[in-house]
Amino acid sequence: MSAAPGPRGAGPVGLGLRGIGRPALAALAAIGRVALFAASLLGHLLRPPIYWRELGTQILQIGWFSLPVVGLTALFTGGALALQIYSGGARFNAEAVVPSIVAIGMVRELGPVLGGLMVAARVASSIAAELGTMKVTEQIDALTTLSTNPMKYLVVPRVLAATLTVPVLVGVGDAIGIMGGWLVGVTRLDFTSVTYLKNTVDFLEPWDIGSGLVKGAAFGFLIALMGCYHGMTSGRGAQGVGRATKSAVVTASVLILAANYLLTEVFFTS
Amino acid sequence: MITLSRVTKSFGNNHVLRGVDLTIASGKSMVIIGGSGTGKSVLLKCILGLVTPDGGTISLDGQDVRQAERDAFLARFGMLFQGGALFDSLRVWENVAFRLMRGATRRPKDEARAIALEKLRRVGLGPQVADFYPGELSGGMQKRVGLARAIAAEPEIIFFDEPTTGLDPIMAGVINDLIREIVVEMGATAMTITHDMSSVRAIADHVAMLHEGTIKWTGPVSEMDACADPYVQQFIHGRATGPINAIR
Numbered sequence: 240m241s242a243a244p245g246p247r248g249a250g251p252v253g254l255g256l257r258g259i260g261r262p263a264l265a266a267l268a269a270i271g272r273v274a275l276f277a278a279s280l281l282g283h284l285l286r287p288p289i290y291w292r293e294l295g296t297q298i299l300q301i302g303w304f305s306l307p308v309v310g311l312t313a314l315f316t317g318g319a320l321a322l323q324i325y326s327g328g329a330r331f332n333a334e335a336v337v338p339s340i341v342a343i344g345m346v347r348e349l350g351p352v353l354g355g356l357m358v359a360a361r362v363a364s365s366i367a368a369e370l371g372t373m374k375v376t377e378q379i380d381a382l383t384t385l386s387t388n389p390m391k392y393l394v395v396p397r398v399l400a401a402t403l404t405v406p407v408l409v410g411v412g413d414a415i416g417i418m419g420g421w422l423v424g425v426t427r428l429d430f431t432s433v434t435y436l437k438n439t440v441d442f443l444e445p446w447d448i449g450s451g452l453v454k455g456a457a458f459g460f461l462i463a464l465m466g467c468y469h470g471m472t473s474g475r476g477a478q479g480v481g482r483a484t485k486s487a488v489v490t491a492s493v494l495i496l497a498a499n500y501l502l503t504e505v506f507f508t509s
Numbered sequence: 510m511i512t513l514s515r516v517t518k519s520f521g522n523n524h525v526l527r528g529v530d531l532t533i534a535s536g537k538s539m540v541i542i543g544g545s546g547t548g549k550s551v552l553l554k555c556i557l558g559l560v561t562p563d564g565g566t567i568s569l570d571g572q573d574v575r576q577a578e579r580d581a582f583l584a585r586f587g588m589l590f591q592g593g594a595l596f597d598s599l600r601v602w603e604n605v606a607f608r609l610m611r612g613a614t615r616r617p618k619d620e621a622r623a624i625a626l627e628k629l630r631r632v633g634l635g636p637q638v639a640d641f642y643p644g645e646l647s648g649g650m651q652k653r654v655g656l657a658r659a660i661a662a663e664p665e666i667i668f669f670d671e672p673t674t675g676l677d678p679i680m681a682g683v684i685n686d687l688i689r690e691i692v693v694e695m696g697a698t699a700m701t702i703t704h705d706m707s708s709v710r711a712i713a714d715h716v717a718m719l720h721e722g723t724i725k726w727t728g729p730v731s732e733m734d735a736c737a738d739p740y741v742q743q744f745i746h747g748r749a750t751g752p753i754n755a756i757r
Binding site: 373377380381384385386387 | 554557558559579580583584586587588590591592594595596597607608611612658
């Protein structure tokens with residue numbers, strides 16, 4: 240028995256193409272909408288006014304209040320990394336590389352990526368839920384009627400704050416991660432404190448740290464951009480806000496991992 | 510004077526406004542009535558530019574609103590939103606003084622607070638609520654704060670979107686009286702959306718009935734009860750049978 244024709248007589252090949260084409264077109268449309276939103280945001284970033292009080296509040300919310308989660312993540316990651324490298328390095332008598340690899344691994348990759356992902360989970364969700372709720376309860380319309388541009392008042396301070404504070408969080412996370420490795424190295428792996436710290440400092444180069452901080456700024460921008468975009472375009476009701484929150488975290492996380500790969504290509508393979 | 514001429518707006522296949530013609534005279538209070546989902550809020554948002562109409566023209570004192578300078582245009586308006594739309598993160602007085610502390614008409618903080626306290630007093634709220642957050646207030650108090658915010662900068666035109674929805678009859682009466690008093694006192698042009706007939710009788714100088722995207726009837730509130738329009742008669746008497754389908 241032959242397969243039944245699909246809608247409007249499309250055969251299996253047509254249905255398959257349609258199955259690929261529709262999501263592809265939807266994805267392209269979504270990328271276009273985000274690009275337009277980002278272009279509008281950049282336009283507002285470059286033109287006054289800047290709401291300094293809002294910016295200060297967001298620096299506190301995004302930067303300061305994310306310190307505990309980023310710090311704890313870095314501490315445990317640094318410790319686990321030291322144990323892994325020690326046990327792996329022992330297979331070819333390379334236990335001595337633990338401090339340098341922990342340091343390089345933290346500042347180049349794990350600090351920015353894990354810090355970025357933790358901030359994405361905490362901040363992108365919070366921004367999307369807050370702005371989504373404001374949209375649903377007409378607070379964003381109210382801002383407009385009060386002669387205040389929502390992009391300037393709500394979006395610019397959040398994106399600026401995240402772009403400025405995530406690199407600082409990454410820097411602090413790097414230091415705490417290296418400290419986690421040192422703690423494990425000294426207490427569990429028989430390193431002396433001086434040797435561990437000397438190996439760390441000797442093998443680290445300024446660009447190792449700088450590249451991680453640049454990644455942090457890029458990730459901060461993406462986190463806030465996704466939180467704001469999904470919040471400002473949230474659907475109606477609790478379901479709409481819930482969907483916006485979920486989408487903000489998922490897209491911010493995926494974009495962080497994709498951007499990390501691209502930036503690593505640019506920074507370290509040329 | 511606000512003039513709407515053949516204003517249309519669709520959302521996909523849903524043709525909400527199908528050619529609205531309406532004039533709101535300066536210093537008068539116009540109330541738009543009509544069933545839920547008939548496009549009353551969309552009409553109001555079209556005037557403010559929160560929603561872009563697909564066709565037709567909207568003019569304010571003879572000038573097309575699309576050509577008006579946006580900040581100057583919006584500075585002439587105040588609006589009370591259906592749910593209050595107070596900013597959760599700001600204190601009550603900061604909500605009321607929001608416009609006074611930003612933009613071209615920015616005032617010093619102390620002066621803005623003093624004006625906010627005076628506007629709160631005008632809507633029957635004491636200074637003790639000024640430092641509360643909106644979430645700490647009852648629904649009726651939030652409406653009053655929203656009303657105080659709408660009048661804080663003494664706008665020429667005030668919009669009220671379902672001002673009594675969700676309030677008990679006594680509080681609804683208080684809000685209706687406040688709106689009437691304030692509009693008369695300020696000499697403002699008012700446009701109110703409601704399906705609460707007690708609000709209509711308390712607030713309106715003129716009434717317009719919106720149904721299926723067009724104005725079915727408009728006239729002075731004094732002529733509303735006697736008008737022969739079957740849509741108006743069914744609506745104001747709340748009849749289940751008539752030209753308006755009860756199930757939409």
